Amino acid sequence: MSMIAAFYGGKSILITGATGFMGKVLMEKLFRTSPDLKVVYILVRPKQGQTLQQRVFQILDSKLFEKVKEVCPNVHEKIRAISADLNQNDFAISKEDMKELLSHTNIIFHCAATVRFDDHLRHAVQLNVTATQQLLLMASQMPKLEAFIHISTAFSNCNLKHIDEVVYPCPVEPKKIIDSMEWLDDAIIDEITPKLIGDWPNTYTYTKALGEVVVQQEGGNLNIAIIRPSIMGATWQEPFPGWVDNLNGPSGLIIAAGKGFLRSIRATPMAVADLIPADTVVNLTLAVGWYTAVHRPKSTLVYHCTSGNLNPCNWGKMGLQVLATFEKIPFERAFRRPNADFTTNNITTHYWNAVSHRAPAIIYDFYLRLTGRKPRMTKLMNRLLRTLSMLEYFVNRSWEWSTYNTEMLMSELSPEDQRVFNFDVRQLNWLEYIENYVLGVKKYLLKEDMAGIPEAKQHLKRLRNIHYLFNTALFLIAWRLLIARSQVARNVWFFIM
Numbered sequence: 001m002s003m004i005a006a007f008y009g010g011k012s013i014l015i016t017g018a019t020g021f022m023g024k025v026l027m028e029k030l031f032r033t034s035p036d037l038k039v040v041y042i043l044v045r046p047k048q049g050q051t052l053q054q055r056v057f058q059i060l061d062s063k064l065f066e067k068v069k070e071v072c073p074n075v076h077e078k079i080r081a082i083s084a085d086l087n088q089n090d091f092a093i094s095k096e097d098m099k100e101l102l103s104h105t106n107i108i109f110h111c112a113a114t115v116r117f118d119d120h121l122r123h124a125v126q127l128n129v130t131a132t133q134q135l136l137l138m139a140s141q142m143p144k145l146e147a148f149i150h151i152s153t154a155f156s157n158c159n160l161k162h163i164d165e166v167v168y169p170c171p172v173e174p175k176k177i178i179d180s181m182e183w184l185d186d187a188i189i190d191e192i193t194p195k196l197i198g199d200w201p202n203t204y205t206y207t208k209a210l211g212e213v214v215v216q217q218e219g220g221n222l223n224i225a226i227i228r229p230s231i232m233g234a235t236w237q238e239p240f241p242g243w244v245d246n247l248n249g250p251s252g253l254i255i256a257a258g259k260g261f262l263r264s265i266r267a268t269p270m271a272v273a274d275l276i277p278a279d280t281v282v283n284l285t286l287a288v289g290w291y292t293a294v295h296r297p298k299s300t301l302v303y304h305c306t307s308g309n310l311n312p313c314n315w316g317k318m319g320l321q322v323l324a325t326f327e328k329i330p331f332e333r334a335f336r337r338p339n340a341d342f343t344t345n346n347i348t349t350h351y352w353n354a355v356s357h358r359a360p361a362i363i364y365d366f367y368l369r370l371t372g373r374k375p376r377m378t379k380l381m382n383r384l385l386r387t388l389s390m391l392e393y394f395v396n397r398s399w400e401w402s403t404y405n406t407e408m409l410m411s412e413l414s415p416e417d418q419r420v421f422n423f424d425v426r427q428l429n430w431l432e433y434i435e436n437y438v439l440g441v442k443k444y445l446l447k448e449d450m451a452g453i454p455e456a457k458q459h460l461k462r463l464r465n466i467h468y469l470f471n472t473a474l475f476l477i478a479w480r481l482l483i484a485r486s487q488v489a490r491n492v493w494f495f496i497m
């Protein structure tokens with residue numbers, strides 16, 4: 001019998017960010033392994049015209065929850081969606097809901113965050129720092145609380161090369177940052193943002209670092225743990241391989257490459273691609289929840305959920321495997337044949353951006369205009385280039401994360417728990433994982449049917465023929481011009497003929 005699964009039985013669990021990528025995988029695993037848990041409170045905001053209930057039903061109706069509905073048929077009764085906006089005071093939670101949360105919650109998993117790299121500092125501070133502070137305050141008023149698990153990121157200290165499982169101080173105290181956001185206007189914040197974030201690459205990683213310091217400083221007597229996943233990718237094994245539902249991290253680029261938009265990316269092939277499957281992160285999170293509540297470590301433990309030091313893979317290997325998978329499982333209606341490459345310096349990056357990204361987009365838009373349609377490719381390409389420039393920082397560096405606490409926890413688990421809540425990435429076969437990831441992107445993000453593969457292959461053949469035709473025509477035009485202007489070229493031509 002799994003001790004961890006048994007621990008969550010009968011518990012009231014509060015999850016923030018349950019509608020996000022990680023939150024959904026976390027809820028799924030909780031219900032599947034501990035169907036006898038009492039209730040899962042989720043803090044949800046109404047979005048895109050959907051009520052809270054509609055949002056919950058949409059999640060439960062997805063393929064991700066198919067197994068859960070078999071083992072826990074009354075799952076919808078056990079999810080209690082609470083209307084909340086983490087940007088508001090007291091999260092805009094009603095008095096009755098707040099009373100219920102305060103008096104019943106046993107475990108908190110704080111996953112909500114803004115993960116946008118370019119978010120305005122005010123908003124990133126509000127969600128990643130102030131909301132964490134408010135949640136800690138709420139937690140301190142929960143008499144039955146056993147553990148508070150804060151999800152951070154392994155990149156919260158990406159300004160360092162070697163990162164230990166400790167909370168590092170920030171140059172400016174989070175409290176001062178929070179205060180200043182209250183009275184500074186947006187224009188001034190824009191101006192001082194580069195100075196404040198210093199050697200962090202963006203507001204996301206900077207505010208996640210501030211969030212950790214808040215957790216450490218204001219955790220009081222709570223049983224707290226911090227989890228730092230690296231780049232979260234599609235699921236590895238559970239509930240099935242390849243599940244993914246957003247464009248963050250590599251997923252968006254896999255689409256861009258598979259559809260033929262992405263031709264080159266400035267990346268270092270030998271740099272470590274520190275991906276970690278979402279189900280591995282969730283297994284560690286649940287194990288940490290159990291350990292923190294039952295063993296009550298004296299200090300706040302930080303757990304790195306990374307792959308680089310235990311089972312490293314680099315961007316070169318990953319890129320090649322992604323491209324190899326497109327051969328077997330192509331995406332439908334590609335713009336060009338998938339054929340991306342890595343560049344390593346500014347000049348080649350600018351060259352390939354002009355030749356392989358911007359020029360085809362301009363030509364295609366010209367064709368759309370000629371045929372009376374609205375041009376859209378240049379806009380799309382500009383977005384892609386902006387995304388690439390934001391991700392560049394992470395694909396041209398390697399970091400070393402120590403994993404003492406994570407390995408210690410692994411050794412504390414019973415053999416059964418090591419199996420049910422497996423977070424040992426040494427067992428991960430990268431080639432298989434990446435193939436399933438690409439397949440998952442096709443099925444669950446692009447919603448493409450496997451039955452369409454023969455047609456997609458046919459389409460790629462047509463694109464290849466168009467490509468050959470275009471290149472031949474281009475060569476003949478260039479050669480004709482050369483013959484007209486150069487005696488040497490004429491002589492070569494007559495010689496060949």
Ligand SMILES: CCCCCCCCCCCCCCCCCCCCCCCCCCCCCC(=O)SCCNC(=O)CCNC(=O)[C@H](O)C(C)(C)COP(=O)(O)OP(=O)(O)OC[C@H]1O[C@@H](n2cnc3c(N)ncnc32)[C@H](O)[C@@H]1OP(=O)(O)O
Pocket residue numbers: 115116117118153154155230231232247248249250251252253254256257265269315316317318319320322323340341342383386387390391394395
């Ligand atoms: C040895 C020899 C070697 C040879 C090798 C040859 C091989 C060749 C290689 C081929 C390549 C193959 C494919 C690629 C495979 C791997 C490539 C490497 C990928 C690396 C990615 C690493 C990322 C690391 C990040 C790590 C950071 C820390 C991790 C975390 O803690 S949190 C999660 C990370 N957060 C994010 O990822 C958020 C990023 N997104 C943003 O910040 C923003 O969305 C934005 C990118 C700034 C864009 O903002 P905008 O306001 O412009 O747009 P908006 O958000 O409104 O979206 C507009 C449309 O764009 C879509 N979109 C959003 N995000 C992405 C994305 N990441 N990628 C693509 N598209 C995206 C969005 O959906 C919108 O679309 P619409 O709805 O249709 O309008």
Ligand SMILES: NC(=O)C1=CN([C@@H]2O[C@H](COP(=O)(O)OP(=O)(O)OC[C@H]3O[C@@H](n4cnc5c(N)ncnc54)[C@H](OP(=O)(O)O)[C@@H]3O)[C@@H](O)[C@H]2O)C=CC1
Pocket residue numbers: 016017018019020021022023043044045047084085086087110111112113114115127151152153154208228229230231232233246248249
């Ligand atoms: N994805 C990754 O690669 C990595 C993620 N992490 C961390 O893991 C955690 C989860 O990330 P992930 O699931 O990918 O992120 P997502 O962007 O998928 O999910 C974010 C969640 O936060 C919620 N949220 C955002 N703003 C508010 C708000 N004002 N009020 C209420 N809820 C809000 C979102 O709700 P809504 O659905 O309404 O928008 C959503 O449920 C984050 O803490 C992130 O920093 C760490 C490392 C890597």
